[in-house]
Amino acid sequence: xxxxxxxxxxxxxxxxxANISGHNVRMDTTPDDGGEDSAPSPKRLMLASLxxxxxxDIVMILNKMKVVFSDFSIDVDASVTEEHPKIYNKVKLTxxxxxxxxxxxxxxxxxxxxxxxxxxxxxxxRAFADLQTEIRYLD
Amino acid sequence: xxxxxxxxxxxxxxxxxANISGHNVRMDTTPDDGGEDSAPSPKRLMLASLxxxxxxDIVMILNKMKVVFSDFSIDVDASVTEEHPKIYNKVKLTxxxxxxxxxxxxxxxxxxxxxxxxxxxxxxxRAFADLQTEIRYLD
Numbered sequence: 001x002x003x004x005x006x007x008x009x010x011x012x013x014x015x016x017x018a019n020i021s022g023h024n025v026r027m028d029t030t031p032d033d034g035g036e037d038s039a040p041s042p043k044r045l046m047l048a049s050l051x052x053x054x055x056x057d058i059v060m061i062l063n064k065m066k067v068v069f070s071d072f073s074i075d076v077d078a079s080v081t082e083e084h085p086k087i088y089n090k091v092k093l094t095x096x097x098x099x100x101x102x103x104x105x106x107x108x109x110x111x112x113x114x115x116x117x118x119x120x121x122x123x124x125x126r127a128f129a130d131l132q133t134e135i136r137y138l139d
Numbered sequence: 140x141x142x143x144x145x146x147x148x149x150x151x152x153x154x155x156x157a158n159i160s161g162h163n164v165r166m167d168t169t170p171d172d173g174g175e176d177s178a179p180s181p182k183r184l185m186l187a188s189l190x191x192x193x194x195x196d197i198v199m200i201l202n203k204m205k206v207v208f209s210d211f212s213i214d215v216d217a218s219v220t221e222e223h224p225k226i227y228n229k230v231k232l233t234x235x236x237x238x239x240x241x242x243x244x245x246x247x248x249x250x251x252x253x254x255x256x257x258x259x260x261x262x263x264x265r266a267f268a269d270l271q272t273e274i275r276y277l278d
Contacts, residue, residue, distance in 0.1 A: 008190035018187035020179035027191035040159035042191030048157035051147035052166035052181030085262035123224035128266035
């Protein structure tokens with residue numbers, strides 16, 4: 001079984017830097033919590049993780065299907081529970097993309113494949129949140 | 140109920156950039172998957188998120204307890220399942236810290252408070268993984 005390892009070092013105030021396979025990612029929090037807002041918050045980083053995971057699936061699948069696309073982005077909107085520990089319990093993924101109308105069925109297929117089969121981060125989110133998806137086709 | 144929103148844009152090859160409250164975080168994958176390994180992978184980013192979340196709790200709690208510490212870091216080692224969707228099913232958090240022997244009980248209390256009460260990311264991980272913790276006191 002493969003193992004992923006990440007080492008994270010405390011800097012100062014509330015800031016930490018994670019070393020992820022040689023790439024540094026800094027995290028911080030807002031002044032309300034003693035931070036300096038110098039970097040993203042750890043919890044919100046999970047939403048980037050979700051978008052990146054499913055986004056890479058979509059690019060890989062559309063490329064395999066020879067679908068030409070542009071202006072691809074993903075919005076994640078997540079509701080946070082009010083009591084500690086505060087978790088994301090409702091998450092909406094909105095895929096925005098520009099492609100030929102004839103290829104819309106292929107985009108829908110790509111999203112289904114990512115959500116139902118390939119995207120591990122989406123599968124992990126489904127263990128604690130209601131995860132919804134929507135596709136918006138740009139003109 | 141509060142909402143967290145993150146917008147993530149496709150760059151090129153397999154790279155995406157997430158905008159998290161005004162902070163940009165790039166994600167990429169390895170050449171095996173069509174990427175250029177220019178940035179961390181989305182899935183591993185979740186492990187940084189976990190370390191940052193519980194790490195900030197610990198710093199906040201130790202500060203409140205007036206505990207002096209240094210050399211604080213957190214290692215995350217996560218087993219990945221072999222079949223799609225590949226998820227983290229076993230996760231180990233190792234807290235490393237230098238502090239006075241007399242304060243070790245306070246550090247254990249801080250880890251318990253983070254894991255059992257405050258850290259939302261840890262709570263989310265527990266929905267899909269067996270999450271273990273260990274504290275190593277540095278000389």
